[in-house]
Amino acid sequence: MTVYEMGIIYSGVPLVYKSYDEGKRFDPVLRSGFITALNTFASEAFSDEIEAFSMKKYNVVLLSHQVSQGEPGKILIIYAIGDKKLNKKVVTKALKSVLNAFLTKYVGFELTSIDNRDFEEFETEFDKLMGDITKDPRDRLRSVF
Numbered sequence: 001m002t003v004y005e006m007g008i009i010y011s012g013v014p015l016v017y018k019s020y021d022e023g024k025r026f027d028p029v030l031r032s033g034f035i036t037a038l039n040t041f042a043s044e045a046f047s048d049e050i051e052a053f054s055m056k057k058y059n060v061v062l063l064s065h066q067v068s069q070g071e072p073g074k075i076l077i078i079y080a081i082g083d084k085k086l087n088k089k090v091v092t093k094a095l096k097s098v099l100n101a102f103l104t105k106y107v108g109f110e111l112t113s114i115d116n117r118d119f120e121e122f123e124t125e126f127d128k129l130m131g132d133i134t135k136d137p138r139d140r141l142r143s144v145f
Helices: 028-046 088-105 116-134 137-144
Strands: 003-010 013-019 052-054 059-066 075-082
Touching: 003 028, 003 088, 003 116, 013 028, 013 116, 028 059, 028 075, 059 088, 075 088, 088 116
Parallel strands: none
Antiparallel strands: 003 013, 003 075, 052 059, 059 075
16 A cells, blocks of 8 residues: 555645655646546535545545535545555545644635645645655565664
């Protein structure tokens, strides 16, 4: 189980993004739009949330949080993309820690003009809160010895 990438999205805009897979770089704006569109579709069409979905090579785990009560679309989404062995329970627990840390650090944040540079420093929190699930299993083994 390895997390390749994670990020935080607010109303479709990427606030923080981190890739743990050096060989792959994706456009965070495109990724955020895709994840937001899926989440909005689930909400509008089924009055439900997407917690996870699978693709041929990847599993994606999402955690959504309504930022402003009564204001539709003010959703904070934290996501993790990993390999097919990604354990939803383990990753969801880690994402909850990330969400709590983000909301604590940026309590009552209001985004009138979004400048994701304001959130760049939070990238280091990903490493602390996600632990070794962002590492390849071989790297985890090497760190033991």
